[in-house]
Amino acid sequence: MATKILTEHINVPGIETFDVYRKQGGYTAVEKALKTMTPEAIVEEVKKAGVRGRGGAGFPMGMKWSFLAKPEGVPRYLVCNADESEPGTFKDHYLMKNIPHLLIEGMIISSFALGANKSFIYVRGELMYVIHILEKAIAEATAKGFLGKNILGSGYDLELVVQPGGGAYICGEETALLESLEGKRGNPRNKPPFPAVKGLYQCPTVVNNVESIATTAWIVNNGGDAYAAIGIGRSTGTKLISASGHINKPGVYEIELGVPVEDFIYADEWCGGIRPGHKFKALVAGGSSVPILPANLALTLANGEKRLMSYESLSEGGFQTGTMLGSGGFIVFDETSCIVRNTWNFSRFYHHESCGQCSPCREGTGWMEKVLHRIEYGHGHRHDIDLLVDVARKIEGNTICPLGDAAAWPVASAIRHFRDEFEWHITNPQEATQPGAVYRGEMALV
Amino acid sequence: MEDVKPQLLKVTIDGIEVEVEPGTTILQAARKIGPEVAPPAMCYYQPLKGSGGKCRACLVRVAAGSGKDPRPMPKLVASCITPVQDGMIVENNTSPQVIDARNGVVEFLLLNHPLDCPVCDQAGECDLQNFAFDHGRAETRYEEDRRTFDKHDIGPYVQLHMTRCILCYRCVYTADQITNKRVHGVLGRGDAAEISTYIGKAIDNDFSGNVIDVCPVGALTDKTYRFKNRVWFTQPVDAHRDCPTCSGNVILWYRGEEVIRVTARKNEWNEVTEFICNTCRFEKKKTSDWTIEGPTKISRSSVISANKYRADTIKPSFGQRLAAAEYKPIHDERDTSQLQIQQLPPERFAKVLPSAMEPEP
Numbered sequence: 001m002a003t004k005i006l007t008e009h010i011n012v013p014g015i016e017t018f019d020v021y022r023k024q025g026g027y028t029a030v031e032k033a034l035k036t037m038t039p040e041a042i043v044e045e046v047k048k049a050g051v052r053g054r055g056g057a058g059f060p061m062g063m064k065w066s067f068l069a070k071p072e073g074v075p076r077y078l079v080c081n082a083d084e085s086e087p088g089t090f091k092d093h094y095l096m097k098n099i100p101h102l103l104i105e106g107m108i109i110s111s112f113a114l115g116a117n118k119s120f121i122y123v124r125g126e127l128m129y130v131i132h133i134l135e136k137a138i139a140e141a142t143a144k145g146f147l148g149k150n151i152l153g154s155g156y157d158l159e160l161v162v163q164p165g166g167g168a169y170i171c172g173e174e175t176a177l178l179e180s181l182e183g184k185r186g187n188p189r190n191k192p193p194f195p196a197v198k199g200l201y202q203c204p205t206v207v208n209n210v211e212s213i214a215t216t217a218w219i220v221n222n223g224g225d226a227y228a229a230i231g232i233g234r235s236t237g238t239k240l241i242s243a244s245g246h247i248n249k250p251g252v253y254e255i256e257l258g259v260p261v262e263d264f265i266y267a268d269e270w271c272g273g274i275r276p277g278h279k280f281k282a283l284v285a286g287g288s289s290v291p292i293l294p295a296n297l298a299l300t301l302a303n304g305e306k307r308l309m310s311y312e313s314l315s316e317g318g319f320q321t322g323t324m325l326g327s328g329g330f331i332v333f334d335e336t337s338c339i340v341r342n343t344w345n346f347s348r349f350y351h352h353e354s355c356g357q358c359s360p361c362r363e364g365t366g367w368m369e370k371v372l373h374r375i376e377y378g379h380g381h382r383h384d385i386d387l388l389v390d391v392a393r394k395i396e397g398n399t400i401c402p403l404g405d406a407a408a409w410p411v412a413s414a415i416r417h418f419r420d421e422f423e424w425h426i427t428n429p430q431e432a433t434q435p436g437a438v439y440r441g442e443m444a445l446v
Numbered sequence: 447m448e449d450v451k452p453q454l455l456k457v458t459i460d461g462i463e464v465e466v467e468p469g470t471t472i473l474q475a476a477r478k479i480g481p482e483v484a485p486p487a488m489c490y491y492q493p494l495k496g497s498g499g500k501c502r503a504c505l506v507r508v509a510a511g512s513g514k515d516p517r518p519m520p521k522l523v524a525s526c527i528t529p530v531q532d533g534m535i536v537e538n539n540t541s542p543q544v545i546d547a548r549n550g551v552v553e554f555l556l557l558n559h560p561l562d563c564p565v566c567d568q569a570g571e572c573d574l575q576n577f578a579f580d581h582g583r584a585e586t587r588y589e590e591d592r593r594t595f596d597k598h599d600i601g602p603y604v605q606l607h608m609t610r611c612i613l614c615y616r617c618v619y620t621a622d623q624i625t626n627k628r629v630h631g632v633l634g635r636g637d638a639a640e641i642s643t644y645i646g647k648a649i650d651n652d653f654s655g656n657v658i659d660v661c662p663v664g665a666l667t668d669k670t671y672r673f674k675n676r677v678w679f680t681q682p683v684d685a686h687r688d689c690p691t692c693s694g695n696v697i698l699w700y701r702g703e704e705v706i707r708v709t710a711r712k713n714e715w716n717e718v719t720e721f722i723c724n725t726c727r728f729e730k731k732k733t734s735d736w737t738i739e740g741p742t743k744i745s746r747s748s749v750i751s752a753n754k755y756r757a758d759t760i761k762p763s764f765g766q767r768l769a770a771a772e773y774k775p776i777h778d779e780r781d782t783s784q785l786q787i788q789q790l791p792p793e794r795f796a797k798v799l800p801s802a803m804e805p806e807p
Contacts, residue, residue: 355639394550398547
């Protein structure tokens, strides 16, 4: 039986309430941390655990914590990034809705470790009912003495604030999130300075994803070494995967990192295979911003070994034959999916969500969307494909924040792996624009 | 007590070493060397705090992060916001990757910026025009509809032509930093973002005219000057007056005997160093209002200096550089002696294109 760190008790009736959560062993990690551990010891355990940021970038969480500047007389802040809005990713939402106290427990431990006395949970504004759930849970935890002044008599104070966001994707980028939290337009900041030095209100700040923060309770209770023993290589612990698309059992699954992609798709424990009568065509493994892979490359590495659900294995081969684990937004496409239409759809999203600050992203995302729209609707030219590749190349890496990369990668990878399909759209516009028309040429279907 | 000077940092840009104080950005260090290695800047404006990092025109490659950590930076960085480290090695014009990225930035900026230079009041003073001349190309690959905006009246003095705006945010920073109450800013998102005033308000304060000077393109123009003349037909003259509101140091732009425009003075990087008030800019247009100092030194390679070069004026070099870059020697090995074609000696080319005669590597 696979280890469950975040979702072990998620199906217990009433787990969203303090009493039930407490009965299941909740808040014991807060007691342990505040009564028996120093903040440095907690940071050390998180470092030992090797947990990598679960928001998408995969940056080691302990290392991020250790970068936090600690000037005298200046407050420090912890901000939980719950602005989940990547197409295909819905695992934080699931966690907060079903087991809010796990996040609150993680926030208390993490804030204590970082020396923050006021912490924020920045939630996407559309999820108002989740905000109500969190606020209720915070009220319960405060009433029981786990939040507020002098928590459990330890002398540590913590105020936890839930802040609804305005509903812009860019506010999930950590510096744009901080701008938004300060009440300003959600534009990403130039880096350096990084938030660890100058973050919220110009004070040292750590921004972590919901899932990352939620793991700290288990790490404190069981130790960083126990966490690091789960998973594979530098991909330690478990990961929530939000699986969607043409699979039999879409949903949120907690897996130990290192499970073969093939098993994750076909095993009954998880996705339960491709929907009956259809074949696996393509995979977006980590949310819409990561490169798309054709079925054969999704399941196997270039050397023929099985590809695993881990940071290293999914990125094996670079962007030529690999992709990224990202936020764990696992989208499966069968042969009825039109890659051109799908790429246009993703591109449309990034065009809409670009903040417009820097010129490559502001202008380039719109350009790509318009060209893809033209191709999809039968007005493409042969040179459009190379044009798209070139535009994507000129956006990638040249923008203030990673939204430019997020917009460029799906387009560049779709053309890299499914160029025939784009060409078919251009050379057979009559056929391609028929309702439900999909390219049926030679491709690796599994 | 002896002053302790900060330890200077050595940075090499395009093979030229320069020493700068800690906290200096790559762009400022490059400007210290000179215009040959200074990256272009469309949004960075030194007098405006917090500006820069948006247009991505000044991207450079950091080939070595510092003397202690000589690893190259993985991506191109915006030189206007990246501080130098001791021992840093930067590639600007010498990096094909940088030139390629800049070509891309020009193309992006021109997607929605109308090429109406013949009727635009900024022609001759347009940073984007110069940037495009240095890094752009003659044709576009963009076939889609251009972004356009409805006209929006923002007051008696300043004309906003949003269609031309490249969203550099300079005017927003200017209004934020030198006026008491900013009423305009950026609305909307992505390529639908626009500079606008809050619910149709007019820009009305003593220093509002400065947004015209900082605009790198023709999006914000002077209503008292628009369509009066082309800038290269005017004669700029430095002048000052005793102004209770601002420094009163300005440039008067003459057409014949008439002052047709008043602007703030700019440094060699086309940046206003002393912002001026609206009274000086819009209301004092008689020579008798001013004490004339003498002809303005046009130090940038600008069309303003056309036909009126002074001995100390730096002449534009991009034309020669472009010609040299695109120069292709003709290998005509036919016997032309019988065609009676006069053969030009190679020295003749050398006079026109000094770099064209350099042997190919």
